[in-house]
Amino acid sequence: MFIGAIADDLTGATDLALMLAREGLEVLQVVGVPAPDSDFGSAEAVVVSLKSRTNPAEEAVAMSLASAEVLLAAGARQLFFKYCSTFDSTDEGNIGPVTDALLKRLGETRTIACPAFPVNKRTVYKGHLFVGDELLSDSPMKDHPLNPMRDANLVRVLGRQAKTPVSLIAYETVSQGPDVLAEALERLKGIAIVDAVSDADLRTIGRAAKGLRLITGGSGVALGLPANFLEAPRAPDTEPMAAAPGRAVVLAGSCSTATRRQVAAAIAAGMPAMRLDAMAIAEGRTRVEDALAFVREHADAIPLIYSSAEPEAVRAVQEQLGRNAAGETVEHYLAAVTQALKDEGFTRFLVAGGETSGAVVAALGVSALRIGPEIDPGVPWTVSHGTDQKLALALKSGNFGTDDFFIKAWDLLK
Numbered sequence: 306m307f308i309g310a311i312a313d314d315l316t317g318a319t320d321l322a323l324m325l326a327r328e329g330l331e332v333l334q335v336v337g338v339p340a341p342d343s344d345f346g347s348a349e350a351v352v353v354s355l356k357s358r359t360n361p362a363e364e365a366v367a368m369s370l371a372s373a374e375v376l377l378a379a380g381a382r383q384l385f386f387k388y389c390s391t392f393d394s395t396d397e398g399n400i401g402p403v404t405d406a407l408l409k410r411l412g413e414t415r416t417i418a419c420p421a422f423p424v425n426k427r428t429v430y431k432g433h434l435f436v437g438d439e440l441l442s443d444s445p446m447k448d449h450p451l452n453p454m455r456d457a458n459l460v461r462v463l464g465r466q467a468k469t470p471v472s473l474i475a476y477e478t479v480s481q482g483p484d485v486l487a488e489a490l491e492r493l494k495g496i497a498i499v500d501a502v503s504d505a506d507l508r509t510i511g512r513a514a515k516g517l518r519l520i521t522g523g524s525g526v527a528l529g530l531p532a533n534f535l536e537a538p539r540a541p542d543t544e545p546m547a548a549a550p551g552r553a554v555v556l557a558g559s560c561s562t563a564t565r566r567q568v569a570a571a572i573a574a575g576m577p578a579m580r581l582d583a584m585a586i587a588e589g590r591t592r593v594e595d596a597l598a599f600v601r602e603h604a605d606a607i608p609l610i611y612s613s614a615e616p617e618a619v620r621a622v623q624e625q626l627g628r629n630a631a632g633e634t635v636e637h638y639l640a641a642v643t644q645a646l647k648d649e650g651f652t653r654f655l656v657a658g659g660e661t662s663g664a665v666v667a668a669l670g671v672s673a674l675r676i677g678p679e680i681d682p683g684v685p686w687t688v689s690h691g692t693d694q695k696l697a698l699a700l701k702s703g704n705f706g707t708d709d710f711f712i713k714a715w716d717l718l719k
């Protein structure tokens with residue numbers, strides 16, 4: 306195995322798995338910490354999907370270290386710790402502690418931290434993370450339901466989380482190419498936030514990072530890694546994916562601006578939609594049977610079930626229930642609906658939101674995923690393993706995808 310990756314959420318893992326597959330590697334995405342004696346077959350990259358992003362740091366460290374052990378035992382030559390391209394975490398967050406722990410496990414003193422993903426408008430310049438034209442701290446991420454991001458200076462943000470010293474390798478160095486950057490990495494002590502504003506920068510970083518045992522970042526920084534292991538470039542499979550017959554559904558638990566736009570576009574296009582009210586779920590006024598009745602009522606269509614709401618509405622619910630309990634209420638409900646839909650014969654699930662996808666995939670009992678065609682950057686169709694029937698799953702990161710995502714995704718299934 307060339308690359309063994311640990312991702313802190315499910316959609317992030319799928320995003321990374323797609324990136325590695327597009328660059329030619331045979332990739333297997335596994336769900337949860339793999340068993341110690343796992344056989345990954347012929348996979349050249351294995352991406353472990355955890356649900357650790359919002360867990361207390363010590364839990365995230367334990368899960369990440371356990372995953373690293375299995376990946377290293379299976380021969381991983383490089384470890385990759387994948388977190389969100391918007392650096393989702395709190396000051397008590399996981400990115401620093403997990404990076405510290407993986408460095409210690411590997412006996413290494415240096416790594417990079419680069420969440421840049423330019424195709425999805427995440428760039429890092431002078432150590433500051435931009436989302437589109439805005440600093441992270443001015444972007445809608447300042448209102449994220451679980452980890453509001455209020456500081457765009459990643460040296461500072463990671464510095465508050467990690468014991469390992471954090472410094473910056475700025476654009477002036479990256480722009481001089483892989484050899485100059487590799488020299489800077491040789492001199493590095495600790496973790497370097499590395500600037501990147503284009504795919505060319507990410508390929509430079511990929512080449513320069515060839516000798517690092519640990520890479521950390523978004524999926525973008527994986528762009529240049531497969532080439533370090535392959536003798537010649539390989540073309541990815543772009544054919545539509547065969548999917549089991551059965552009904553399809555869209556489940557949206559993300560409250561990101563992109564998902565809210567996708568919900569609005571789907572409704573405007575005539576998709577039957579059921580809006581969930583988190584308080585009504587918490588108080589037992591909305592039950593799983595209501596969702597079942599709704600999908601049965603729209604037997605000829607692809608129904609949308611969504612809890613996506615504006616920041617003010619989310620805040621109001623959180624004030625009553627607490628931030629995590631509000632999230633869990635919706636996640637548990639969508640997980641229960643998913644189980645019921647599977648029993649009802651649904652085989653195609655499009656899910657919006659990383660935490661939401663984690664809950665849905667757990668409810669379906671999926672143990673691994675094979676990557677299929679790309680719907681939009683960072684979001685492929687996948688096929689489930691471990692389920693009695695193969696299911697088609699599209700697990701969309703909250704902020705990814707064009708406005709018509711919920712409508713167009715189905716064209717890639719046959």
Ligand SMILES: Nc1ncnc2c1ncn2[C@@H]1O[C@H](COP(=O)(O)OP(=O)(O)OP(=O)(O)O)[C@@H](O)[C@H]1O
Binds near residue numbers: 316317451561618661
């Ligand atoms: N109406 C709501 N009120 C309060 N919390 C909600 C509501 N709808 C969803 N949530 C919770 O908000 C969280 C959204 O996180 P999720 O990871 O699914 O989406 P995201 O953060 O936009 O996506 P990603 O992690 O892929 O960027 C979940 O815990 C979800 O249950």
Ligand SMILES: O=C(O)[C@@H](O)C(=O)CO
Binds near residue numbers: 391659
């Ligand atoms: O990096 C991203 O933005 C995504 O893969 C993700 O992690 C969203 O949860």
